[in-house]
Amino acid sequence: MKFFSSFAHRIAAWRAHRVVHRWSITHYAYTPSKTLPLSAESPCCHLHLYVGLDPCSNLPILAKLCQQMTGLTPCTQTQDLDPHASQIAYVLSYQQQDLKQWRALLQWIQAHPQVKVSVQSVHLHWGRNANALASWPAPLLRYTYAHFSWMRLQHSSGRRLYVQWGRPWPLKLTQNADIIAEVGRLGRFCRWQFHLMRRQLLGAPAPDTARSLSQILTYPPLQADLALHASTPELVQKKLQHYFTEIRAALSWPWIRRFETSLTWLWQTAYQGIEIQGAQDLPSLAASHTLVYVPCHRSHIDYLLLSYVLFHQGLAVPYVAAGVNLNIPLLGPLLRRGGAFFMRRSFRQQGTYPQVFAAYLTSLLARGQPIEFFIEGGRSRNGRLLTPRLGLVSMCVRAALLKPKRPLAFIPVYIGYESVFELPAYLQQLQGLPKRKESLPHLLASVMRLRPPLGQVQVSFGQPLVLDAFLQQQTPEWRAYKGQGIPEDSVPAFWSASLQRLGDELRLGIAAATQAQAIDLLALVWTSFTYTQASQLTPTQLDIVWDDYRGWYPQYAKTSYQDACQASLHPISYTLPDTDLYQRLAYHKNALAPQHLLRAHLWLYLHSQGGQASELATLAALEKLWPHLQAEWPLPPLKLQTLRSTVAACPWINQQAQDYQLLVTDAHQVIGQSLQGLVYATWIRFYLLLIASQNYPKDQQQAQAFALQAARAWAQKIHGPWVDYGDAYLLQQQAQQIQATVAQYGYFSLRGCLQFSGILTRKQRRALRQHVQALLDAHGG
């Protein structure tokens, strides 16, 4: 009776699998190219073992997939193995009740030492819900009706079957090997591989609210804080619950599926697709490290974009730190379901909130959950990469030191849009209009603006920064804190400098991952000149400048100016763009500008010296400027080697004095003028700030406010780009850098900094002073 029931069970399950296989939509989470059979010309027999997890449901499907991939019909029984065949595929399941089959197989392998064997784990998973196996119907179906456990796919997983192919592994068995021990060893190996693959694809399962809260309460700084300030346990519980509800994400697989469908429409219809670079090594890194994605922040769309891209790369959807300003009705709950957790914009005077937030972040990282945060804090209004805010970086490092379960790797990510839909709003803010608070009507208006065509999007993953290696490079002392965490009251001496360095490295990592889009290059050509200068450019001059810039980007080596204009979303040609387009283009220019700043300053310096300056004198002159440029742009420390390679890349910049007038042609002059335009705004703001400080020596805030007003008025006067003159943030950075210089050297030398090179000529400085005076007169100051 038992035999018949089991037989009927198997037949029914087999029929059901055929239906399921037709019905399912297979997604290869990672390309199976590495797993193709070994060379068919080899004389010996190759046996490829494909080991699948959760076998009763998936083994027939696994056999089908292997057949599709290798072209071989896989065996499932030892008696079907033929040692004379050149290639054999064999599928088997990783499950306790199949031990007999494993033993038989290994005995066969032992009896045929001439057969070369490779083992490969294949992970099949319905849907991408990390919690699916933890929910009640799954275990029930799994253990009670094992042959029908594929029914789990009806439980919130949909029709998608995700397939991950592990790396093939050679299996060698000696004649005296203990088969039982070998089965155990192979089992452990496969189990470990399945575990890693699950981590890559799904992340860690999320605990329920009660468990999350109890995990949070184990965070030592929070305990210390509560011990100091708590009144009654009920009040504590209430407060914690309140903060936790405000912060926590509620990642939901059904919602991820819905988002994916609508976002696919968005990227394919409103935008013209996404170009992804540098993602190939992420899956293997995700298996061994907890990933922290650190993208640049250009638009609210960034939130959706990166999660979507990672999902499509077969990686777990990250938990995203979002500003609490986005926690508005409708949008907030939706973002939470997509993995967003909310943080207040400032942690000052917020009671226990910062500790609860840090505890939540630590619990995510301790689980090995990938997270994402924007290191710039807010969206860049000027197209530059803003100076890193170190709050979340610090929390991540503290968490990694406190609970070092898995090593942490930061992944810098560059995001570039052909059209940033918030740009008109940014330009208004740069002209002095206040930012509109996020609200439901605002959200709906924004959605209405998401109309095609919005152009292509670039997502480029930079070099991972592994935290342990970074800290080791900084100081060997850090090891003493591994497992202990950084104490709140006695922070070690290396801490703040290392954190600052880490922030800078991540910013540079994002900058290094920058992928130039044609629009960015066209923007460089036009908006490195002021609008008035641009109106006088001839088509030949535009071609000259284009040829110079495109030479720095190999992918555009063969693209002519005309081709780039035609491919562009924006109406750009040889004729002057209208002022509105010019202002928008200036934003794009700033994505690529940092790459040209060194040669721009080299040109200015050497040109002012008539081409006659030694390498060391040039380096010394530029070193004075460099910290001020680093405050505004993502630039690495200045080195003689970088100077040399820049000169080698454009030798015309450094002609010898006697030939100078002859060798610097008209073409070089126009390129030089364009390069000068890239740095001009920085030093004008700088000069205005210095004059303002002289006028308001006792009030830094007022000096900055006045300098901003003067810079905006100057931009209007010369028809310059708003993004370079109108941002209060840029002046604030400059003022801080001047203060830092004073703190370091005890004085600040305007002469040493500005007059060295004629960046601003005497005439220009006079014009600026007059401009400021006119403003002061107008204010009666």
Ligand SMILES: O=P(O)(O)OC[C@H](O)CO
């Ligand atoms: O650019 P902000 O300051 O509006 O902030 C944008 C952040 O994404 C808020 O979450």
